[in-house]
Amino acid sequence: MKIAQKNYVFDFDSTLTSVEALDVLAEITLANNPKKDEIIEEIQEITNLGIDGEISFTESLERRIKLLHAHKSNLDELISRLRLQLSASIESNKEFFTDFSSDIYVISCGFKEFIDPIVKDYNIPSDRVYANTFTFDAEGYIIGFDAENVLSHHNGKIQCLKDMNLEGEIQVIGDGYSDYVMREAGVADKFFAFTENVARDKAVKKADHVTPNLDEFLFVNDLPRNISYPKNRIKILLLENIHSDAFNRLSEDGFSVEILSHSLSEDDLIEKIKDIHVLGIRSKTHVTPKVIKAAKKLLAIGAFCIGTKQIDLETCKENGIVVFNAPYSNTRSVVELAIGEIIMLMRSVFPRSTELHNGQWNKTAKGSREVRGKKLGIVGYGNIGKQLSVLAEAMGMNVFYYDIEDRLALGNAQRCSSLKELLSISDVVSLHVDDNAANRDFYGKAQFDQMKDGAILINLARGFVVNIEALKEAIETKKIAGAAIDVYPQEPRANGAFETPLKGLNNVILTPHVGGSTEEAQRDIADFVPNKIMAYVNSGNTVDAVNFPNIRLPRQTNAHRFLHIHKNVPGIMAKVNKVLAKYELNVTGQYLSTDNKVGYVIVDVDKEYNKKVTAALKKVENTIKFRILY
Incomplete structure (x- = not known):
């Protein structure tokens, strides 16, 4: 069966490049002009008026060239800059332009003097580039453009494409008015609004398809592309x-x-x-x-x-x-709050503050103690516990810790052989245990009874760890001198009313689960977690995954990558490799990691392969998920 011919017509400015070339030229020619910013803003405004069809393109071009005051010698620097400002998805799919060069054209209201050298790198020859040309004066300054060129006139792209008399389907890829009018005029079959660099409302509304990047355009047309799924x-x-x-x-x-x-x-x-x-x-x-x-x-x-x-x-x-998850990003924030609360509780700051708010002056040293020389007991010596240990010791506290795992002490911290031992000597107990279900009601009446009289408790760990009624009793009976609680057995889904038996108790600091809620921590988390997500989705990396075998992968540039997740039962890899052998794939890399339940294998193969192999790999018994990455 004969495959229907398709022609792909690309715009240049803000499509093949991420910028408008004349705006970049203005940056070059006006570099030393004191009114540079004003003039560039005016040029950009004129550019947009022309792109949106608010003024004729001829008028737009004449007005911009007059403001540029550019010389032929400026074009070399312009070309150099444009090479660095190609659209990201265009650059990553360079192979498409090479393989389909005979089907690709550029129709632009820009100028061949700078378009030709750029698109030549993408295997598009000058005779497939339809654009304006500059006119120069005797000294080499740009004074205008070839007025006989159809592209120098309003709706010139329509006539240009019509004159080309292309056979087969014509698809136009661009960002503006002059691109979609070719579709409206009936000389093109489809218009793809390219929005990677700029989204223009008029173009988007008129588009047959909005393509935020070239990957989407290639996916819709089932063409070879850098990534399998846009x-x-x-x-x-x-x-x-x-x-x-x-x-x-x-x-x-x-x-x-x-x-x-x-x-x-x-x-x-x-x-x-x-x-x-x-x-x-x-x-x-x-x-x-x-x-x-x-x-x-x-x-x-x-x-x-x-x-x-x-x-x-x-x-x-x-x-x-x-x-x-983000196991480290908010560690410092939690530790700083713990340090602050230890000091506030040891000094009875909150009772004194409440008294003043109620109009009562009570200057007294009773119940106000320094933290220096006091014993801090840390329950759970993980990332947070260790950092708290270091800062507390720097303030002069003597640090003890208890952990069910064998943890290396930092500084002068001393390990206790049992929780009971730690509780019996600590002036302050700070909880930093994990969210294991076994820790529910881990800290109750028995633990409070084992604490020193007048000690204080900090819980910035998990709400279900501490029995709230036992804590209330310990405070009311003055067994302990105070507490700071940031987490609760039941917490509301949204901000609003909240009740707790601890409300109103003396020398008790209550905070609404904000231990890790600082601007710095939230920014760090917002950096760390997306990086992990992108590394997995983009390249298959599972480093730091909490529930999956960890694999760190190299990035491949000239291969396809398959991700195969399967139940960890005997014989799966043999079946996977049997499929690869059947279809004679040249495997350039294979990575496997398993745990007791799942296996995760990544296979890198040469670019050329039989597409039936993907269907066969999906059908391998005990397959959970299969994905072609790129």
Whole structure:
């Protein structure tokens, strides 16, 4: 069967390049002009008026050239700058331009003097470039353009394309008015609004298809491309007011990102997650087996916090969903709050402050103690516990710690052989245990009874760790002198009313789960977690995943990469390799890691391969997920 001929007509400015070339030329020619910014702003305004069809293109061109005062010698620097400002997706799909050069044309209202050298690097010869040409005076200054060229006139692209008399389907890829009018006039069959660099409302509304990058255009046309699935088709949902930097990072990488300020109930999340590829949450949203069952497209979950108990990690693993968290990003914030609260409680600052707010002056040293020389007992000597140990020791405290695992002491910290030993000697006890379900009610009446009389308790760990009624009794009976609580057994999903038995108790600091909620920590988390998500989605890396075998992968430039997630049962790799051998694939790299439940294998193969192999790999028994990365 004969394949229908297709012709691909590209605009240049803001399509093949990420900029308008005459704007860049203005930056060069006006570098020493004191009115540079004003003139460039005027040129850009004229450019946009012409692109949107508000003024004739001829008028737009004449007015801009007059303002430029450019010389022929400026064109070399312009070309150098444009080579550095090609659209990212154009650069990453250079192979398309090489392989389909006979089907590609450039029709631009720009100028051949700078377009030809740029597109030549993409195997587009000068005779396939239709553009304006400059006219110069005797001294080499640009004074105008060839007025006989059809592209120097309003709607000139229509006549230009008509005169080319191309056979077959004609697809136009551009960003502005002069591009979509070719479709409106009937001389082109389809118009793709290219929005990678600028999205113009008129062009977007008139488009047959909006293409945020060249990958999308190639995907729609089933053409060879750098990545298998365009990033703009990968939907990411961020919940619970995750820092806007995360939205920016993921959006700038090309993903379609939606952000909501609140958590979602199970029913709402089930409805919302059906078309989502990546989910970002904090501590309030619960990813249950029902949610996971509904998440047919879900590839990964990012927990923008330390804890992951709100996520069913095992069910995620069984369904090939990789989970990342932020185990270090807010460590400093939690530690600083702990230090501050230790000092405030030891000095009875909050009772004195409350008295003054109530109009009572009570200058006294009673119940006010220095932290220097006091014993700090840290329960849980992980990332936070260790950093607290270092800072507390710097303030002169004597640090002791207890952990069920063998942890190396930092500084002069001393390990206790039992929790009971630690509690019996500590003036301050700070809890930093993890969210293991076994830690529920870990700290109750028995532990309070073992504490020194007049000691204080800090809980910045997990709400279910401390028995609240036992804590209340210990404070009311003056067994302990105070407490700072940041986490609670039940916490509301959104800001509003909240009740706790600890309300109103003397020398008790209550905070609404803000231990890690500093601007710095949230920015760090918004950097760390998206990096992990992008590394997995873009290249298959699972380093630091909390529920998946960890693999660090090299980036391949001239290969295809398959990701195969399967149940860890005997014989899977033999079956995978049998498929690869059957279709005679040249494997350039293979990476495998397993745990007790799943296996994760990555296969890199040469660019040329039989496409039937992908269907065969999906059918391998016990396959959980299969993805072609690029």
